[in-house]
Amino acid sequence: MQCKIDSYDFKGKKAIVRVDFNVPLNENFEITDDTRIRAAMPTLKKVLAEGGSLIIMSHLGRPKKVEAKFSLKHILPRVSELLGVEVQFADDCQKAQAQAAALKPGEALLLENLRFYAEEEGKPRGLAEDATDEEKKAAKAVVKESQKGFVKTLADYADCYINDAFGTAHRAHGSAAVIAKCCPDDRMFGYRMEGEIKAIDNVLKNAQHPFTAIIGGSKVSSKLAVLESMLERVDNLIIGGGMGYTFIKAQGGKIGNSLHEDELMPNALEILAKAKEKGVNIYISTQTLIADAFSADANTKVVSSDQIPEGWEGVDAGPESLKTWKDVILGSKTVLWNGPVGVFEIPQFAKGTLEIAQDLADATAKGAYTLVGGGDSVAAVTQMGFAKKVSYVSTGGGAMLEALEGKELPGIAAVKE
Numbered sequence: 001m002q003c004k005i006d007s008y009d010f011k012g013k014k015a016i017v018r019v020d021f022n023v024p025l026n027e028n029f030e031i032t033d034d035t036r037i038r039a040a041m042p043t044l045k046k047v048l049a050e051g052g053s054l055i056i057m058s059h060l061g062r063p064k065k066v067e068a069k070f071s072l073k074h075i076l077p078r079v080s081e082l083l084g085v086e087v088q089f090a091d092d093c094q095k096a097q098a099q100a101a102a103l104k105p106g107e108a109l110l111l112e113n114l115r116f117y118a119e120e121e122g123k124p125r126g127l128a129e130d131a132t133d134e135e136k137k138a139a140k141a142v143v144k145e146s147q148k149g150f151v152k153t154l155a156d157y158a159d160c161y162i163n164d165a166f167g168t169a170h171r172a173h174g175s176a177a178v179i180a181k182c183c184p185d186d187r188m189f190g191y192r193m194e195g196e197i198k199a200i201d202n203v204l205k206n207a208q209h210p211f212t213a214i215i216g217g218s219k220v221s222s223k224l225a226v227l228e229s230m231l232e233r234v235d236n237l238i239i240g241g242g243m244g245y246t247f248i249k250a251q252g253g254k255i256g257n258s259l260h261e262d263e264l265m266p267n268a269l270e271i272l273a274k275a276k277e278k279g280v281n282i283y284i285s286t287q288t289l290i291a292d293a294f295s296a297d298a299n300t301k302v303v304s305s306d307q308i309p310e311g312w313e314g315v316d317a318g319p320e321s322l323k324t325w326k327d328v329i330l331g332s333k334t335v336l337w338n339g340p341v342g343v344f345e346i347p348q349f350a351k352g353t354l355e356i357a358q359d360l361a362d363a364t365a366k367g368a369y370t371l372v373g374g375g376d377s378v379a380a381v382t383q384m385g386f387a388k389k390v391s392y393v394s395t396g397g398g399a400m401l402e403a404l405e406g407k408e409l410p411g412i413a414a415v416k417e
């Protein structure tokens with residue numbers, strides 16, 4: 001049964017919580033960015049404050065077997081510090097029955113990396129390189145079968161299940177999706193997950209119009225499905241960043257050495273035709289900042305986006321484009337932004353992305369709902385200090401991208417079922 005974290009009575013109950021503690025570590029196994037651990041704290045603290053106890057589970061990195069460098073033990077002190085209790089540790093996520101059973105209200109246990117078991121991802125490991133399709137199929141069936149026991153062991157540790165790991169919601173992994181089916185009793189989303197779902201609904205289901213999507217980033221190929229999904233929903237579609245040059249070249253423009261994908265030019269033309277048919281306004285940069293090298297000390301100038309000379313490449317949107325886009329964004333009631341509109345990692349080429357962040361902040365102040373969803377635009381708003389000035393910044397890159405494509409995410413569907 002799906003429950004709500006806010007109204008659930010955790011008193012005396014054990015909650016098993018799937019979080020995303022997949023944080024970056026340096027060579028000394030020190031956490032270099034603890035954002036993901038912090039993001040789970042409201043949910044974890046709620047359970048403890050209400051008199052429940054916690055069994056916390058996560059993956060870390062992409063181990064293919066038990067590997068000390070991927071142990072969640074590295075992050076245990078930080079979790080204890082942020083949670084404000086001494087968190088216990090289970091060295092094997094499948095052998096924690098006694099530790100889980102002994103937990104008293106207010107106590108917490110962190111399980112070792114779930115991906116030390118192939119059953120978490122449900123994919124066979126150690127297959128011979130020359131394995132036939134039949135052998136691969138048989139091995140997959142074996143893992144899928146043993147996955148049932150794997151998730152049951154986890155579910156049996158607790159009275160209720162909480163999924164707060166949006167970052168893995170697009171994967172049908174054991175602890176993030178399959179487990180919900182074998183939690184006969186109570187299952188629910190954590191606060192972070194609830195926030196992400198609400199943000200998705202705000203743009204996909206309940207968007208106020210005019211609705212503008214700004215899709216940037218490097219390649220059309222990685223955003224094709226999002227562009228197509230947006231055509232069904234938005235009034236205005238701003239296409240920025242490296243991907244814009246494929247559209248410009250497809251329409252006969254000269255793009256010099258700018259990033260582009262020739263094989264996607266037919267798709268670009270199809271998107272433009274579909275937009276016309278649907279009455280969606282498309283805004284591709286008309287003016288571009290170009291550079292004669294992909295580096296901070298390159299020579300730069302501003303030119304018309306379809307007149308980029310050979311030896312030069314587009315690295316950021318020009319002022320004329322930014323002005324047009326600003327007017328569109330400020331006239332919108334819903335704005336979604338995915339992907340930077342220039343090479344924002346190089347400060348000289350970050351102006352466009354910075355201006356878009358400012359436009360979103362201004363639109364938010366005027367009452368629009370603004371979502372920064374997925375990829376490097378999240379890094380950009382965070383780095384530039386705009387995270388608190390927009391309505392919502394998503395934490396799940398791949399998961400948000402798939403949600404925006406209109407796909408149902410297994411981790412969300414499993415709890416709702």
Ligand code: AMP
Pocket residue numbers: 216217218219222240241242243259314315316338339340341342343344345375376377
């Ligand atoms: P994505 O992961 O698809 O959102 O792409 C993000 C990347 O696109 C960032 O690393 C940007 O530097 C890059 N990018 C944005 N605009 C351009 C451009 N004009 N030329 C090359 N790369 C770009």
